[in-house]
Amino acid sequence: MIVIGIETSGPSSSLALVGEGFQFEVSCLTPFAHAESLNELLAILEEMCPLKELGGIALSIGPGFFTSLRAGASAAKALSMTLGLPVVGIPTLKALARDAGPGAIACALDAKKGQVYGAVYLVRREVSELLPTGIYDPDEFVAISKELGATAFAGDAASRYGMKPLVPVKRPSAITVATMGAREILEGKFLPTLDFLPDYLREPDAVVKEKNR
Numbered sequence: 001m002i003v004i005g006i007e008t009s010g011p012s013s014s015l016a017l018v019g020e021g022f023q024f025e026v027s028c029l030t031p032f033a034h035a036e037s038l039n040e041l042l043a044i045l046e047e048m049c050p051l052k053e054l055g056g057i058a059l060s061i062g063p064g065f066f067t068s069l070r071a072g073a074s075a076a077k078a079l080s081m082t083l084g085l086p087v088v089g090i091p092t093l094k095a096l097a098r099d100a101g102p103g104a105i106a107c108a109l110d111a112k113k114g115q116v117y118g119a120v121y122l123v124r125r126e127v128s129e130l131l132p133t134g135i136y137d138p139d140e141f142v143a144i145s146k147e148l149g150a151t152a153f154a155g156d157a158a159s160r161y162g163m164k165p166l167v168p169v170k171r172p173s174a175i176t177v178a179t180m181g182a183r184e185i186l187e188g189k190f191l192p193t194l195d196f197l198p199d200y201l202r203e204p205d206a207v208v209k210e211k212n213r
Contacts, residue, residue: 005178058181
């Protein structure tokens with residue numbers, strides 16, 4: 001089975017193909033050019049593998065930047081509806097831990113406003129959650145992570161706030177998202193194609209402002 005992985009939780013866009021005996025990833029590093037780049041990246045992948053041969057879609061479901069996650073989700077929905085493929089959601093921090101492991105990995109992504117999206121995972125053959133994904137003050141997250149036995153920190157916010165020891169992995173790879181997604185597809189853990197939402201964790205500022213009017 002060939003699975004396409006979509007990772008757009010941060011400023012850049014990445015797509016990957018993973019199948020038996022091969023894996024391939026393409027990325028656009030232009031910040032926040034998701035809408036323009038995803039179709040171009042998909043065209044590159046299609047030269048390697050006709051889309052009709054895909055068996056499923058794995059989406060980095062969040063948390064992350066709002067516009068970035070929406071772009072990835074829109075691409076996943078369009079592919080799913082066009083090709084009749086199942087979509088599975090891979091937690092972004094869980095995929096990041098897989099890339100940064102093994103060990104007890106504390107993952108922190110930039111949540112703006114002086115906060116981080118954080119979670120702690122024990123990465124062995126399986127990836128087990130030690131601290132659920134949440135929004136944390138950076139110092140609070142470091143303290144909690146160390147109490148849980150974290151041996152390393154990963155993610156763009158870990159780098160930004162000087163969390164140590166640091167693993168130099170800022171975002172998960174689309175290859176890892178696709179690899180983890182292949183297993184989820186086999187287990188039938190699909191997202192509802194038409195109406196699933198990324199895991200934003202909090203509402204966009206525009207929505208908050210409208211509610212406070």
